Amino acid sequence: MQTILAVDDAKDTLMLLEFDLQAEGYQVLTANDGASALSILENENVDMLLLDLYMPGISGLDTLKAIRENQDLINLPVIMLSASDDEDEIVSALEFGAHDYVTKPYIAKVLLARIRNALRLKEKTMKLENLAKTDFLTEVNNKGEFEHQALKSISQMSRINHNLVIAMLDIDHFKAVNDTYGHDAGDIVLKHFAKELTKTFRDYDIIGRVGGEEFAVCMPNTAQLDGYSACERFRVALENLIIDIGNDQTLSITASIGVASAQHIDGGYDFSRLMHLADQFLYQAKEQSRNKVVSHATPIMESEVNQQIESDIMANESDEKYAGIDYQVGVNNVLGDENLFKEILKMFYDDHHQDGANIQTAISNADQSRLKHLVHTLKGVACSIGAMQLFEKTKELDVAVNEGNTGSYQSLFDNVAHELERVIGGIKSELDIR
Numbered sequence: 547m548q549t550i551l552a553v554d555d556a557k558d559t560l561m562l563l564e565f566d567l568q569a570e571g572y573q574v575l576t577a578n579d580g581a582s583a584l585s586i587l588e589n590e591n592v593d594m595l596l597l598d599l600y601m602p603g604i605s606g607l608d609t610l611k612a613i614r615e616n617q618d619l620i621n622l623p624v625i626m627l628s629a630s631d632d633e634d635e636i637v638s639a640l641e642f643g644a645h646d647y648v649t650k651p652y653i654a655k656v657l658l659a660r661i662r663n664a665l666r667l668k669e670k671t672m673k674l675e676n677l678a679k680t681d682f683l684t685e686v687n688n689k690g691e692f693e694h695q696a697l698k699s700i701s702q703m704s705r706i707n708h709n710l711v712i713a714m715l716d717i718d719h720f721k722a723v724n725d726t727y728g729h730d731a732g733d734i735v736l737k738h739f740a741k742e743l744t745k746t747f748r749d750y751d752i753i754g755r756v757g758g759e760e761f762a763v764c765m766p767n768t769a770q771l772d773g774y775s776a777c778e779r780f781r782v783a784l785e786n787l788i789i790d791i792g793n794d795q796t797l798s799i800t801a802s803i804g805v806a807s808a809q810h811i812d813g814g815y816d817f818s819r820l821m822h823l824a825d826q827f828l829y830q831a832k833e834q835s836r837n838k839v840v841s842h843a844t845p846i847m848e849s850e851v852n853q854q855i856e857s858d859i860m861a862n863e864s865d866e867k868y869a870g871i872d873y874q875v876g877v878n879n880v881l882g883d884e885n886l887f888k889e890i891l892k893m894f895y896d897d898h899h900q901d902g903a904n905i906q907t908a909i910s911n912a913d914q915s916r917l918k919h920l921v922h923t924l925k926g927v928a929c930s931i932g933a934m935q936l937f938e939k940t941k942e943l944d945v946a947v948n949e950g951n952t953g954s955y956q957s958l959f960d961n962v963a964h965e966l967e968r969v970i971g972g973i974k975s976e977l978d979i980r
């Protein structure tokens with residue numbers, strides 16, 4: 547049942563409104579002045595408001611202004627009731643966001659028709675707004691809405707000094723699912739993946755699809771280990787999920803997950819930093835074995851190594867011995883063996899110093915499969931050697947290539963080329979390569 551709040555200082559009008567609206571099947575709340583109306587709106591679920599223009603105390607117009615300043619009430623339909631045809635006042639009310647007006651004494655049939663119209667319009671607006679916030683395939687939040695809600699949550703948690711965790715999740719070998727069973731089957735898998743996420747995480751956790759087969763979960767009020775455990779629960783549930791892809795075929799998938807916690811990093815109440823770190827952990831999970839959750843120090847991890855990696859990344863004070871390379875991250879990836887790391891850098895130089903030219907040629911020749919291979923490989927190696935900027939930039943190009951977003955190839959590549967040149971130049975001069 548829909549609820550209408552009627553606000554008027556004239557008791558007889560309120561009684562009449564109550565009678566007419568209840569007869570039409572609406573639930574009716576009443577208030578004698580603007581202040582009581584605002585307090586009812588704070589505490590009750592109201593679908594629409596009938597608001598008298600002339601009232602003692604806060605006028606109808608000021609009440610309307612207060613309502614429109616409240617984000618939660620921004621779409622509340624308001625019909626103004628006015629005793630006279632005071633055109634200027636009515637125009638002001640419409641300018642301040644009233645949907646319609648009715649003059650008193652009102653004609654019940656006309657008022658009811660206008661109420662129905664306003665409610666229909668509100669429903670349509672809400673549907674459209676929901677569509678704009680939702681990923682059409684999986685029905686979880688889309689990237690923009692995820693970011694919007696996560697930012698809000700981060701600022702709340704920071705104010706009350708409670709922890710918050712962000713997880714990045716990526717389906718393993720998803721390309722193989724598409725390649726083997728077709729894109730439609732891939733879509734079914736994505737839907738099941740999202741459904742499993744909504745089943746595993748709490749109602750107030752924020753779930754979003756942030757890339758093709760990449761999802762994120764923002765968990766407010768959550769300790770790092772609890773966030774880790776929730777992801778581990780999800781990982782196991784997913785591993786055991788049998789997905790029916792039609793035509794009597796079923797398949798199973800796994801995911802790699804990175805979990806970053808606000809209170810484990812300096813200045814951690816920051817959306818980009820949390821996402822960035824969760825992404826780094828996710829990448830480590832991919833590198834290590836896939837079907838794995840990686841986070842800050844956890845019981846199953848080499849805690850010191852990972853803490854070191856994390857603080858190095860977040861302090862963003864990479865040891866610039868090699869330009870563009872976080873030396874500690876790179877060395878830690880080969881378990882601290884500096885000589886081995888030098889050899890790996892030399893190999894990186896040999897194998898990839900031509901990548902800039904090769905990628906440019908692949909773009910110019912529209913050679914999609916060569917481009918895909920080159921970019922995907924460069925992305926992986928950049929992360930292994932601790933070239934984090936290069937990794938980030940190549941990843942952006944990789945996403946565009948996977949999505950076939952040809953219009954952005956050149957500009958994304960220009961960023962990669964610039965960073966690649968810096969990294970290659972650094973290795974060349976430090977290792978004295980001629």
Ligand SMILES: Nc1nc2c(ncn2[C@@H]2O[C@H](COP(=O)(O)OP(=O)(O)OP(=O)(O)O)[C@@H](O)[C@H]2O)c(=O)[nH]1
Nearest residue numbers: 716717718719720721722724729732733758759948
């Ligand atoms: N079916 C379907 N596929 C998608 C969608 N969005 C992205 N993809 C595909 O997701 C795949 C992602 O593949 P990659 O980034 O190579 O990664 P992967 O195969 O999952 O391998 P790893 O992440 O390294 O385990 C690409 O083939 C994309 O085409 C979508 O909406 N539907």
